[in-house]
Amino acid sequence: MADIASTDAPAAALAIGEVDDSTARLHRNLMIGIAIALVIAPFVAYPVFVMKVLCFALFALAFNLLLGYGGLLSFGHAAYFGMASYVSAYTAKHWGLTPELAILAGTGIAALLGLAFGALAIRRQGIYFAMITLALAQMAFFFSLQTPRFTGGEDGIQAVPRGKLLGLFSLADDRALYWLVAAVFMGGLLLIYRVIHSPFGQVCKAIRDNEPRAISLGYRASQYKLAVFVLSAGIAGLAGATKAIVFQLASLTDVHWSMSGEVVLMTLVGGLGTVFGPIVGAIVIVSMQNFLATLGAWVTVVQGVVFVICVLLFREGIVGMIAKWIKKPL
Amino acid sequence: MSEDIILSTSGLTKEFAGFTAVNGVDLKVRRGSIHALIGPNGAGKTTCFNLLTKFLPLTRGQIVYNGRDISREKPAEIARLGLVRSFQISAVFPQLSVKTNVRVALQRKRGDSFDFWRSEKVLSPLDAEALRLVDAVGLSAFADLPAGELSYGRKRALEIATTLALEPEMLLLDEPMAGMGREDIERIEALIRKVSKDRTILMVEHNLSVVASLCDRITVLARGQVLAEGDYAAVSKDPRVIEAYIGSGVGHGH
Numbered sequence: 001m002a003d004i005a006s007t008d009a010p011a012a013a014l015a016i017g018e019v020d021d022s023t024a025r026l027h028r029n030l031m032i033g034i035a036i037a038l039v040i041a042p043f044v045a046y047p048v049f050v051m052k053v054l055c056f057a058l059f060a061l062a063f064n065l066l067l068g069y070g071g072l073l074s075f076g077h078a079a080y081f082g083m084a085s086y087v088s089a090y091t092a093k094h095w096g097l098t099p100e101l102a103i104l105a106g107t108g109i110a111a112l113l114g115l116a117f118g119a120l121a122i123r124r125q126g127i128y129f130a131m132i133t134l135a136l137a138q139m140a141f142f143f144s145l146q147t148p149r150f151t152g153g154e155d156g157i158q159a160v161p162r163g164k165l166l167g168l169f170s171l172a173d174d175r176a177l178y179w180l181v182a183a184v185f186m187g188g189l190l191l192i193y194r195v196i197h198s199p200f201g202q203v204c205k206a207i208r209d210n211e212p213r214a215i216s217l218g219y220r221a222s223q224y225k226l227a228v229f230v231l232s233a234g235i236a237g238l239a240g241a242t243k244a245i246v247f248q249l250a251s252l253t254d255v256h257w258s259m260s261g262e263v264v265l266m267t268l269v270g271g272l273g274t275v276f277g278p279i280v281g282a283i284v285i286v287s288m289q290n291f292l293a294t295l296g297a298w299v300t301v302v303q304g305v306v307f308v309i310c311v312l313l314f315r316e317g318i319v320g321m322i323a324k325w326i327k328k329p330l
Numbered sequence: 331m332s333e334d335i336i337l338s339t340s341g342l343t344k345e346f347a348g349f350t351a352v353n354g355v356d357l358k359v360r361r362g363s364i365h366a367l368i369g370p371n372g373a374g375k376t377t378c379f380n381l382l383t384k385f386l387p388l389t390r391g392q393i394v395y396n397g398r399d400i401s402r403e404k405p406a407e408i409a410r411l412g413l414v415r416s417f418q419i420s421a422v423f424p425q426l427s428v429k430t431n432v433r434v435a436l437q438r439k440r441g442d443s444f445d446f447w448r449s450e451k452v453l454s455p456l457d458a459e460a461l462r463l464v465d466a467v468g469l470s471a472f473a474d475l476p477a478g479e480l481s482y483g484r485k486r487a488l489e490i491a492t493t494l495a496l497e498p499e500m501l502l503l504d505e506p507m508a509g510m511g512r513e514d515i516e517r518i519e520a521l522i523r524k525v526s527k528d529r530t531i532l533m534v535e536h537n538l539s540v541v542a543s544l545c546d547r548i549t550v551l552a553r554g555q556v557l558a559e560g561d562y563a564a565v566s567k568d569p570r571v572i573e574a575y576i577g578s579g580v581g582h583g584h
């Protein structure tokens with residue numbers, strides 16, 4: 001039988017989300033690499049395209065925080081992304097808020113919505129949790145459909161002014177706006193990285209791994225789950241609110257269930273439970289949608305095929321596979 | 331001399347859809363003792379633990395811990411009162427390293443950890459203590475390995491280290507030595523003896539030689555009811571106990 005004391009060399013360790021010094025260095029270098037890529041990107045690619053990728057990447061990062069590190073599968077993350085998008089568009093257009101305040105307003109509302117929806121959903125586990133998040137998101141969708149005075153109904157809120165940052169710097173130019181979006185993205189990424197590697201994140205990972213055990217150690221698991229839900233919803237809102245300013249549009253697409261599905265797709269393709277996976281997933285999916293746009297409805301089919309291939313060939317996602325390869329958490 | 335009782339139950343009962351798994355159990359655990367809960371498979375031992383730690387709601391009865399009625403408390407609150415359990419099915423955090431498993435328990439000393447804005451470096455001062463506990467259960471060589479990759483026996487050992495990290499006033503151990511080899515059983519037995527100095531332990535254990543050498547008092551459970559209680563010598567001679575064990579056709583232990 002098992003002999004605890006025997007000292008056979010342990011197999012190569014890959015404790016997910018744990019950071020020794022060399023891993024911390026690798027992560028820091030990757031962060032610097034991303035920052036440099038962000039500076040170069042608008043000169044080698046269409047800024048609007050890059051901004052779209054960044055908004056979706058941030059959305060996927062938020063979703064991954066909840067599922068990959070909190071162990072909570074939300075099928076309704078479009079609610080936070082979409083509602084924030086409406087609030088940001090509405091306040092920028094009708095209240096004349098400056099873009100940073102409009103984005104802040106959207107983020108705040110998403111976090112509040114996350115608080116309300118999360119409090120209901122965390123009463124149930126597993127698939128029931130997922131179903132409640134989906135049902136609540138559908139309610140948010142129908143609310144949007146039924147209140148055209150706020151959401152513009154089928155038309156959405158169009159021609160949202162990009163405005164002037166802090167009331168001073170015009171963001172009408174794509175490049176100018178790009179720097180704001182890049183800063184929002186980088187800030188969101190660093191925040192999520194910190195959350196994952198904080199004392200709070202440590203407890204979340206424990207709850208994800210074995211909730212009864214965490215409770216038996218005295219952790220009030222539902223409070224941690226609610227907190228990570230609110231954080232995730234808020235950051236998803238930040239992504240949606242920023243997107244509304246970039247495209248000068250908030251529409252029903254943003255709150256639609258298919259948007260909830262898309263973020264699941266990006267996260268799984270990139271690598272669930274990896275820090276950087278959702279970014280790669282967002283790049284892959286958004287690029288695919290762009291380059292295959294001429295295929296019309298067939299994009300969805302191609303997307304489905306890519307997804308199936310991904311799950312069959314490398315279940316850990318692209319970044320998850322690389323992490324396994326180099327034996328370091330990414 | 332009045333006994334100092336740390337944990338007592340009266341009429342503890344749990345019904346599952348008409349089936350009574352625990353039936354009117356009155357249990358008294360003396361402070362500072364090592365108390366064994368034994369009985370054939372399906373006797374209701376684990377269910378008792380689940381009731382005591384409020385992982386299951388009671389159907390009837392009362393639980394008093396340190397003079398306080400805990401019959402309606404939530405499981406996390408029970409742990410905060412110093413009554414900490416282990417699980418029969420080894421419960422570790424599989425994706426966290428062995429060291430981190432223990433550190434998560436040590437982290438409880440900080441109170442709640444809602445500080446998501448701080449670096450986990452603030453937890454580094456706990457590392458030395460975590461490694462000491464990992465060493466105490468003989469897992470030093472595996473400190474950086476994800477706990478999910480440990481063998482069954484080693485997971486049990488890790489679970490004990492994690493439980494001890496909380497320095498609980500009272501431990502409930504559900505078959506702590508199941509799946510371990512002889513050497514490990516001796517190590518864990520010695521560890522339990524050592525940590526029992528200033529705490530109370532209630533343990534479920536099938537290995538009767540361990541029970542005989544370790545435990546001051548034994549309660550025998552069968553079909554959800556207390557069959558006998560006393561020290562090992564008295565209990566092992568009790569004809570009802572012998573019959574219950576033979577009747578169930580299970581020859582546990584050695």
Ligand SMILES: Nc1ncnc2c1ncn2[C@@H]1O[C@H](COP(=O)(O)OP(=O)(O)OP(=O)(O)O)[C@@H](O)[C@H]1O
Nearest residue numbers: 346349351369370371372373374375376377378418
């Ligand atoms: N959640 C549940 N729902 C229905 N029945 C249950 C539940 N949990 C336990 N039981 C039943 O209650 C009885 C007692 O189970 P319990 O696990 O407490 O036994 P035990 O004494 O711990 O046995 P073992 O030595 O095998 O661990 C068993 O018949 C079991 O099938």
Ligand SMILES: [Mg+2]
Nearest residue numbers: 375376377418
């Ligand atoms: Mg049991």
